[in-house]
Amino acid sequence: MNNLHKQTWLITGATRGLGFQIASAALLAGANVVATGRDLQKLKDVFDDTENLLLLELDVCDEPQIQRITETAFKKFGSIDVLVNNAGFGQLGLFEEVTPEKVKAQFDTNVFGLMSMCRSVLPFMRKQRSGLIYNISSIGGSLGFENSSIYCSAKFAVEGFSESLALEVKQFGIDVTIVQPGFFRTDFLDQSSVKFGTIAIDDYAQYAKALNDAYRSQNQQQAGDPKKLGQLLVEIAQKPARPMRLAAGSDAIEYLGTANSNRQNDLNKWADYSRKTDIND
Incomplete structure (x- = not known):
């Protein structure tokens, strides 16, 4: 891939949070940046006008707009x-x-919108015979959390898609890296962003309230620094080899390490039973 000062970065969801910090880090490093968001005015409010920056309005659920x-x-x-x-x-x-x-709505944005972006950009990368796709997942893309079944299922889909896509496009010099952040201090849990269930079920009432309150209490208390994540992705982009999965944060390492260990334990414990399904001629 080209040196960073000649790279062009296309970033979705760049108005705030991780997207804004990734765009800022790339700009600081000298890259050309196309920063997109659903509200063009909000993009203009947070970014300074520079020669190597292009701000564009984008809803990732709108395929013609993506193109x-x-x-x-x-x-x-x-x-x-x-x-x-x-x-x-x-x-x-x-x-x-x-x-x-x-x-x-969760899958339309978090999964199908991501796929549509890849579908639109890949022809350009194939022609170049180079490129890097960062698909922002979560630790919730490799392990489940209470109160997050919908979010985690969408992120699991992102990871399965990304890992398979990486195998398909490697031949063109294109890398796909799944970024798995832990808990980062962004607006993710703000009322302006996060959404909770709206169907009240008596059997779940106390349980649901406790879980929702627990999530809300973590808002702006997370340990991860979005600015440092932006800097990390810029650093990784300059390396000749990139990881398939990139855990972000010490908490991510702990959560993902435990999940991987639990899977291996299950695999080993039930291996003799698993082998019973083979055809033995």
């Missing part, structure tokens, strides 16, 4: 070297308390 901004980005800078699929939100709540419409 237009991708073409605009390429026409402006002549390449798309790094795609950061960051746009998304957290649909929390117990499974039975989340409406089917809310489940669909």
Whole structure:
């Protein structure tokens, strides 16, 4: 891949949080940056106008709009070297308390929007025979959490898609890295972002309240520094080899390490039973 000062980064969900910090870190390092968000004015409010920055309005659920901004980005800078699929939100709540419409909205943004971005950008990267896609997942993409069945299922989908996509596009010099942040101090748990279940079920009442209150109490108390994550992704982008999965935060290492260990333990414990399904001629 080109040196960073010649790279063009296309970042979704760049108005605030991780997306804003990733865009800021790339700009500071000298890259061209296409920062997108659903509200163009809000983008203009948080970014200074510079020659190597292009601000574009984008809803990742709008496929024609995705195609237009991708073409605009390429026409402006002549390449798309790094795609950061960051746009998304957290649909929390117990499974039975989340409406089917809310489940669909979660997948439309966090999964299908991400896929649509990849579909739009990959032809440019294939032509270049180079590129890097950062798909922002979560520790919730590798292990389940109470009150997060919908969010985790969407992130699990992102990880399965990303790992498979990486195998398909490696032949073109394109890398896919799954970023798995732990708990970062962003607006993720703010009322303006996070969503909870809206179907009240008596059997779950006390349990749901305790879980929702626990999540709300963590807002702006998280240990992860979004600015440092932005700097880390810029650093990784300059390396000749990138990881398939990148845990972000010491808490992510702990959570993911425990989850991997538990899976290996189950695999070993039940291996003799698993082998019983083989055809023995």
